[in-house]
Amino acid sequence: MCRENITVNKLADLSDITQCTVENLIKGKTKNPKLKILHKLSIGLNMTVSELLDFPEMNETFFDDE
Template sequence: MDVAKRILQLCKERDNMSINKLADLSYLTQSTLQKIVTGQNADVMLGTIEKICMGLGITLAEFFTEDDQGDDLPFEAKVKLREYEELLRYRYGKTK
């Protein structure tokens, strides 16, 4: 998987989120993220991808799964759904 392309794709899906905004949300420097998406840093550590996922509001599994299954919900709705799913799993003792 091309990590840079995936990051750009996910940003585009989020109303063209800028790399600078993603860097802020991910607690990464803008230069670090810029190097990743331009291919200057092709060897991205898993911990860095985890931070990017946090900024995007997705899991690692979602990052590495490119099939969006045609889901056309807005980003904010997807985040809320994930929160509700986690709450229900916790409430019913069905953690992932």
């Protein structure tokens, strides 16, 4: 978590979700997170859901369909 030097544990605490959930999102194990989880993450990161989902690096990333 290099955006603001925040740890997975701290982000989980700030977002009121489990550390396991955050880790699964980061590792790509959670393919389609629920909007509720994205909303909680955005609160933990002090941003809107739109800002959370609009990262230029991710906009240019291609994923293989599984």
